[in-house]
Amino acid sequence: MTDSKQLIVPDDEPLMSHAFVSKIAAQVSLPYRRPKAREIVKRNGDLEVRFICGADCLPYGKYPRLFELWACTMIKTRNECWNPETMTLSIGKSFRDFLELLNVNVGGKSLRTIKPQLESLFKCAYIISYSTKTKSKGANFTVAETYNIDWLRDKPLHEPGTFENWVTLSKGYVQMLEDHPVPIDLKIAARFKSPMSLDVYWWLTKRYYRMHERVSITWRQLYDQFGSDSKEMKKFRQNFKEAVAEVKTAYPQARITCGREYVTLYPSETSVAPVSQVRREEKTAERRRSAEEGHWTGVAGAGRVWTTTDLFDVTAARAHFDGTTPAQECRYCLFDERNRASHGPLDGGVGEAEDVPLFEF
Incomplete structure (x- = not known):
């Protein structure tokens, strides 16, 4: 059937x-x-x-x-x-x-x-x-x-x-x-x-x-x-x-x-994609857009930065949080101004994550 x-x-x-x-x-x-x-x-x-x-x-x-x-x-x-x-x-x-x-x-x-x-x-x-x-x-x-x-x-x-x-x-x-x-x-x-x-x-x-x-x-x-x-x-x-x-x-x-x-x-690609395939492709495209346009990424014990998949690097992110990289040279501060609030020395070595809104308008 x-x-x-x-x-x-x-x-x-x-x-x-x-x-x-x-x-x-x-x-x-x-x-x-x-x-x-x-x-x-x-x-x-x-x-x-x-x-x-x-x-x-x-x-x-x-x-x-x-x-x-x-x-x-x-x-x-x-x-x-x-x-x-x-x-x-x-x-x-x-x-x-x-x-x-x-x-x-x-x-x-x-x-x-x-x-x-x-x-x-x-x-x-x-x-x-x-x-x-x-x-x-x-x-x-x-x-x-x-x-x-x-x-x-x-x-x-x-x-x-x-x-x-x-x-x-x-x-x-x-x-x-x-x-x-x-x-x-x-x-x-x-x-x-x-x-x-x-x-x-x-x-x-x-x-x-x-x-x-x-x-x-x-x-x-x-x-x-x-x-x-x-x-x-x-x-x-x-x-x-x-x-x-x-x-x-x-x-x-x-x-x-x-x-x-x-x-x-032989099993072949359908000429009209079924709903399940269309929805999977939509989710993949959404993840791709998110990776290209930016998203919040967390660094354990430090905080979160607004970055892209290609831009993100753990070492560079920690340098951002502890201020070893000047703000004018920091890739995250240059990428998005929302990251500037978390740039600089961390109190006690641990920074607070920025309060990220649930919805962006």
């Missing part, structure tokens, strides 16, 4: 620098080309997802993936276009803006391609199941309950904030999107041209968050997870290797090798 504590982007991340994809999409994939079958099954370990067609064909290609990425992000970030009470997403210009962030040209021709793809997605049914020897659980739902889209309009008809284009999602689909979504880097995702590259990137992102040792996966397992267009394993392997190469170009930290029998993953 996903460690949700490791899959949360800090609240102060820049708007739309990161997006979220469902953990289901990060484990199994929709078709890449128009499929002949009206039902397909994808597997990843104990997870099985059955996609059932409700339109002319199953959803396939890049646009259904990008819609789910957008919908998951809007729901996760509680964007104004999402109404959690009615479970309705206002599509309109917000979806166009999102596509443009991903370098997708939104014009008349592409809209004619997007329209049937999203309609197929809205009508598609998901049957999700996790089965082990001792436990089974699952969920069945259709993506959308109702929708109304004027595909050629890109602006609201009335006052700002109201849209003619909307989709009311099913409760099951929303719960799937909300269940520990995986954060991804939009700048990386925008560089991929093929839908398989998107799938591989999402999959690697999820795997690397909890990976501590290398993992080898058979080509048969990967075919059950990603394959559907290529009946021949040889062709699937070729397509997968090309997708991996594209992902590694945009995400060079990903350590993955494709061998004859296995694809091997």
